[in-house]
Amino acid sequence: xxxxxxxxxxxxxxxxxxxxxxxxxxxxxxxxxxxxxxxxxxxxxxxxxxxxxxxxxxxxxxxxxxxxxxxxxxxxxxxxxxxxxxxxxxxxxxxxxxxxxxxxxxxxxxxxxxxxxxxxxxxxxxxxxxxxxxxxxxxxxxxxxxxxxxxxxxxxxxxxxxxxxxxxxxxxxxxxxxxxxxxxxxxxxxxxxxxxxxxxxxxxxxxxxxxxxxxxxxxxxxxxxxxxxxxxxxxxxxxxxxxxxxxxxxxxxxxxxxxxxxxxxxxxxxxxxxxxxxxxxxxxxxxxxxxxxxxxxx
Amino acid sequence: xxxxxxxxxxxxxxxxxxxxxxxxxxxxxxxxxxxxxxxxxxxxxxxxxxxxxxxxxxxxxxxxxxxxxxxxxxxxxxxxxxxxxxxxxxxxxxxxxxxxxxxxxxxxxxxxxxxxxxxxxxxxxxxxxxxxxxxxxxxxxxxxxxxxxxxxxxxxxxxxxxxxxxxxxxxxxxxxxxxxxxxxxxxxxxxxxxxxxxxxxxxxxxxxxxxxxxxxxxxxxxxxxxxxxxxxxxxxxxxxxxxxxxxxxxxxxxxxxxxxxxxxxxxxxxxxxxxxxxxxxxxxxxxxxxxxxxxxxxxxxxxxxxxxxxxxxxxxxxxxxxxxxxxxxxxxxxxxxxxxxxxxxxxxxxxxxxxxxxxxxxxxxxxx
Numbered sequence: 001x002x003x004x005x006x007x008x009x010x011x012x013x014x015x016x017x018x019x020x021x022x023x024x025x026x027x028x029x030x031x032x033x034x035x036x037x038x039x040x041x042x043x044x045x046x047x048x049x050x051x052x053x054x055x056x057x058x059x060x061x062x063x064x065x066x067x068x069x070x071x072x073x074x075x076x077x078x079x080x081x082x083x084x085x086x087x088x089x090x091x092x093x094x095x096x097x098x099x100x101x102x103x104x105x106x107x108x109x110x111x112x113x114x115x116x117x118x119x120x121x122x123x124x125x126x127x128x129x130x131x132x133x134x135x136x137x138x139x140x141x142x143x144x145x146x147x148x149x150x151x152x153x154x155x156x157x158x159x160x161x162x163x164x165x166x167x168x169x170x171x172x173x174x175x176x177x178x179x180x181x182x183x184x185x186x187x188x189x190x191x192x193x194x195x196x197x198x199x200x201x202x203x204x205x206x207x208x209x210x211x212x213x214x215x216x217x218x219x220x221x222x223x224x225x226x227x228x229x230x231x232x233x234x235x236x237x238x239x240x241x242x243x244x245x246x247x248x249x250x251x252x253x254x255x256x257x258x259x260x261x262x263x264x265x266x267x268x269x270x271x272x273x274x275x276x277x278x279x280x281x282x283x284x285x286x287x288x289x290x291x292x293x294x295x296x297x298x
Numbered sequence: 299x300x301x302x303x304x305x306x307x308x309x310x311x312x313x314x315x316x317x318x319x320x321x322x323x324x325x326x327x328x329x330x331x332x333x334x335x336x337x338x339x340x341x342x343x344x345x346x347x348x349x350x351x352x353x354x355x356x357x358x359x360x361x362x363x364x365x366x367x368x369x370x371x372x373x374x375x376x377x378x379x380x381x382x383x384x385x386x387x388x389x390x391x392x393x394x395x396x397x398x399x400x401x402x403x404x405x406x407x408x409x410x411x412x413x414x415x416x417x418x419x420x421x422x423x424x425x426x427x428x429x430x431x432x433x434x435x436x437x438x439x440x441x442x443x444x445x446x447x448x449x450x451x452x453x454x455x456x457x458x459x460x461x462x463x464x465x466x467x468x469x470x471x472x473x474x475x476x477x478x479x480x481x482x483x484x485x486x487x488x489x490x491x492x493x494x495x496x497x498x499x500x501x502x503x504x505x506x507x508x509x510x511x512x513x514x515x516x517x518x519x520x521x522x523x524x525x526x527x528x529x530x531x532x533x534x535x536x537x538x539x540x541x542x543x544x545x546x547x548x549x550x551x552x553x554x555x556x557x558x559x560x561x562x563x564x565x566x567x568x569x570x571x572x573x574x575x576x577x578x579x580x581x582x583x584x585x586x587x588x589x590x591x592x593x594x595x596x597x598x599x600x601x602x603x604x605x606x607x608x609x610x611x612x613x614x615x616x617x618x619x620x621x622x623x624x625x626x627x628x629x630x631x632x633x634x635x636x637x638x639x640x641x642x643x644x645x646x647x648x649x650x651x652x653x654x655x656x657x658x659x660x661x662x663x664x665x666x
Binding site: 205 | 379
């Protein structure tokens with residue numbers, strides 16, 4: 001009798017433990033995926049960056065030679081500086097081009113359906129592949145490209161503007177066009193969420209439209225700006241295709257360095273550039289997240 | 299003083315406000331009662347300048363302000379949804395108008411501090427200046443919204459259903475608070491509500507709005523005791539309204555002939571207050587000076603200090619009788635029991651075909 005009464009709570013306890021924690025199994029596929037394809041590769045990348053690289057082979061003897069070479073060579077840390085400069089330029093330009101567009105869609109288009117239609121319109125360039133979108137800029141910007149021909153025919157210039165293609169400028173033009181939509185979307189979304197009663201209240205309290213924008217609309221859209229900036233930053237920092245296609249391989253970003261090093265089987269060196277790039281992204285995202293408290297705003 | 303003359307506004311063929319005229323005095327509490335869809339919010343937005351009228355004029359201190367933008371009218375507007383700025387603290391919300399208004403902004407931080415603190419004290423939120431508006435309760439938000447408007451010292455403060463989002467308990471407290479704050483500042487309040495008790499309790503004067511038209515403007519006492527219009531009587535939710543026709547000293551309504559005040563012809567609505575109805579035994583004798591009708595008890599509703607009894611008329615309609623428990627004890631009746639309902643003929647109000655009142659002598663005093 002006593003054995004039976006002893007068994008029952010034990011059984012119940014075990015069952016409720018399983019019941020209580022069963023929902024964690026929902027995480028299993030995600031966790032397995034992330035460990036296999038994110039955590040392990042990240043750890044490997046850091047590890048490999050300390051391996052010893054010889055011309056045609058690599059072995060796991062630990063050394064800091066690759067790191068020293070990276071920061072000792074103008075070519076490589078120059079690429080880091082160039083990547084940062086290009087990222088900042090593209091970020092500022094996508095913001096300057098994207099914010100007014102988002103402001104128009106989010107605050108001046110009153111019809112929700114039309115808002116959605118306009119946002120989808122922004123995504124139309126994405127219906128073609130990334131490479132085609134990049135390469136399409138060549139016949140636009142080239143010496144005998146569309147822009148130069150039109151300007152010459154209009155008599156605005158006598159000779160072609162050569163700076164348009166195979167320069168840092170062409171890379172910036174290409175990247176801004178491709179990534180601006182990632183800025184427009186989140187900002188338009190935040191702007192559309194601002195309750196009209198706030199604007200009316202501010203108007204009634206005597207604020208001018210400019211003050212209302214500065215003190216109410218812009219601060220409330222800031223979370224959208226930050227999300228957009230994170231999207232753009234992550235994509236621009238990791239870029240290599242636009243840079244190589246539109247600069248004629250003259251503009252080398254960290255991404256390009258990784259591609260060439262991997263191509264020539266310099267794994268350790270590619271890993272160093274990868275770790276640096278990952279660190280830069282982490283710093284940038286952390287910095288952007290500090291600007292606003294996204295948890296509170298979204 | 300503000301004068302509103304013949305305001306009209308329609309939205310795509312739907313008339314929202316129809317030929318509305320009103321004079322608003324300085325230092326008064328005006329309530330505007332109307333059911334939803336009666337155009338009361340539109341009217342408020344027209345006065346505030348958030349909408350433009352189709353025709354009509356708004357004159358403030360002798361100056362026409364019909365086309366003036368809201369912030370140049372010197373009016374304050376407290377929105378139903380409060381419209382607080384979620385990214386600012388309570389203090390910054392209240393200070394907004396002082397700091398950022400186009401005309402005469404206050405840049406001196408000390409003056410802003412002083413005035414905001416005084417205003418927060420007036421609305422009882424002196425401890426809450428540093429809180430974000432997401433961290434305070436509904437009643438507190440209401441008061442922040444009010445303080446934010448009042449700090450700009452508007453001539454008239456418009457309140458759009460200010461108590462609508464509050465629970466009953468808080469609503470009663472804010473009723474008293476609003477009156478106190480108003481008289482402390484001497485600002486005119488124009489308070490829009492769909493709740494008849496609120497409109498009666500708060501206003502110095504009261505406007506009853508129906509289908510975009512003001513159908514009565516008077517003191518709450520006069521509106522309650524002598525509704526000018528059968529529609530007003532209906533909104534007050536304190537009158538039994540029977541339809542039929544009155545001829546030769548009797549009112550014919552489905553299933554009954556009721557005694558009615560003499561000397562009136564053409565009555566189509568026969569109206570008497572819930573609390574004028576006496577509930578008598580079925581075999582009791584008729585009394586001179588009262589009208590009576592046999593009715594069947596349906597149910598009663600206990601409201602704490604009073605009880606409302608519902609009776610079914612011979613034609614199927616409902617008659618309500620209200621008894622205050624300080625005067626009579628509650629009585630138990632079974633459903634379906636017959637009773638004779640009696641009410642004094644002199645207190646009956648009669649209304650004609652257009653809904654207008656047919657008898658204008660004062661007939662009763664409001665019970666205390």
